[in-house]
Each structure stands twice: as C-alpha cells, then as structure tokens.
Amino acid sequence: MKSLKLILCSVFLVWWSSYSQKFKIDNRTQEQKEHHSDIEGIGLADLVEMLKFQGIEINKFKLGKFDRRYVLYLFADEYLDGKMISSDTLLNTSNTYVYFESEEPLYHYIDQMTIMTKDFPEEKKSQIMIKTYGFSTTTSIEMDNTEKENVLHWRKYLDTQWELNKKIPLLIYASSWLDKKYNVRRFCGAKYLKENDEGTNELLNSSPNYVKISYFVTE
Numbered sequence: 001m002k003s004l005k006l007i008l009c010s011v012f013l014v015w016w017s018s019y020s021q022k023f024k025i026d027n028r029t030q031e032q033k034e035h036h037s038d039i040e041g042i043g044l045a046d047l048v049e050m051l052k053f054q055g056i057e058i059n060k061f062k063l064g065k066f067d068r069r070y071v072l073y074l075f076a077d078e079y080l081d082g083k084m085i086s087s088d089t090l091l092n093t094s095n096t097y098v099y100f101e102s103e104e105p106l107y108h109y110i111d112q113m114t115i116m117t118k119d120f121p122e123e124k125k126s127q128i129m130i131k132t133y134g135f136s137t138t139t140s141i142e143m144d145n146t147e148k149e150n151v152l153h154w155r156k157y158l159d160t161q162w163e164l165n166k167k168i169p170l171l172i173y174a175s176s177w178l179d180k181k182y183n184v185r186r187f188c189g190a191k192y193l194k195e196n197d198e199g200t201n202e203l204l205n206s207s208p209n210y211v212k213i214s215y216f217v218t219e
Contacts, residue, residue: 055119064161066109073216097134145209150175157193167214174210
C-alpha cells in the first residue's frame with residue numbers, strides 16, 4: 001500500500017509540473033542563451049585588455065598595395081648598447097597568396113601582416129606568431145643580455161608602407177633602463193613609434209638591449 005501511495009504521488013507531481021509549466025518564446029540573443037555569465041556591457045576594448053593581462057598582444061600592419069610579385073623577408077635584428085649584434089631571418093616568402101574559386105587556384109597580393117606576441121617575463125622571452133592571408137609561422141625572441149631588474153615591452157611602428165629594398169620596422173621588443181639621475185628603472189612613454197621621432201629616438205638611445213622586427217621587399 002505504501003508503494004502504491006508513492007507511485008500515485010509521483011504521478012501526480014509529474015502531471016502537476018507539466019500542467020503548471022509556462023511556455024514563452026525565448027527572445028534572448030544566441031550569446032545570452034549559450035552563456036550564463038553576465039556579458040552585458042563587455043566590449044572589444046575589455047577583451048583586448050584581458051589579452052594584455054595574459055601577456056598577449058595582437059598587432060596588424062598595413063603594407064600597402066602591390067602590383068607585381070616580390071620577395072618578402074622578415075628580420076629580427078638585436079641591438080646591444082646601440083650596436084647590432086645579430087640578425088635572424090624569420091621569414092623568406094613572396095608577397096602573393098593563393099585562394100580557390102570553384103576548385104581553381106587563383107593568386108593575389110597580400111596587403112597586411114599580423115604579428116601576435118605572448119610574453120614570458122620571467123624567462124625574458126616572447127613567442128610570436130606571424131600571419132598573412134597565405135600562411136602562418138611561429139618563433140620566439142629571447143633577450144639574454146637584459147639585466148634581471150629590467151622589464152621588456154613591445155612597441156609598434158605606425159608608418160609601415162612598403163618601399164623597395166628598404167627595411168621597414170614593424171615592432172620593437174625593448175628593455176627598460178636605469179635612469180641614473182633619479183636611480184629608477186624606466187621605459188619611454190611613446191606608445192607608437194615613428195622613424196626619426198623624438199620619443200622613438202629616446203627609446204633606441206636609452207634601451208640597452210632591444211630587438212627590432214622589420215620587413216624587406218626586394219625583386
């Protein structure tokens with residue numbers, strides 16, 4: 001008898017639950033349906049800051065328009081006390097890429113490059129990913145000559161339009177330095193770099209150790 005009462009009670013609860021359920025069209029966005037956390041008010045700038053908090057930066061560079069095929073190099077030149085001590089070729093490719101339409105391979109010219117960086121401050125190292133329409137590759141930059149107390153920062157150049165047979169700088173991975181006048185370690189305040197600019201020259205002249213990433217277009 002007790003078992004019968006439990007069964008009847010369970011059936012009644014199921015019936016009552018289905019009868020009392022209220023149905024309504026769900027007008028929430030897809031993001032609101034899939035994510036239970038509060039995403040209202042979170043914008044692109046917040047996501048960028050979150051990446052920076054993780055030591056990740058994304059830099060896009062406009063290279064300009066090409067009208068013929070060239071060879072494209074990407075270099076990492078390391079400087080110590082103002083003198084270049086090494087030069088590594090990070091990339092040796094062309095300025096073209098292939099895409100497909102109806103299974104037919106077609107070619108065009110790249111017009112931008114993306115470089116993503118992921119810093120490891122304790123190791124004085126940064127991993128980088130280089131990406132265009134046609135390929136991507138990864139490598140790392142290590143700063144063995146940096147003093148233990150110094151910190152490393154990335155800074156990007158603004159004017160990155162290509163010129164034939166000329167190194168065009170894109171990024172600098174530079175060490176802070178000791179300001180002997182005030183006995184503090186500092187880094188220049190220039191957020192973006194330009195060639196022959198006062199803030200850029202201060203960085204290049206003051207940072208004891210830095211790596212400059214540049215690209216080079218030639219025939």
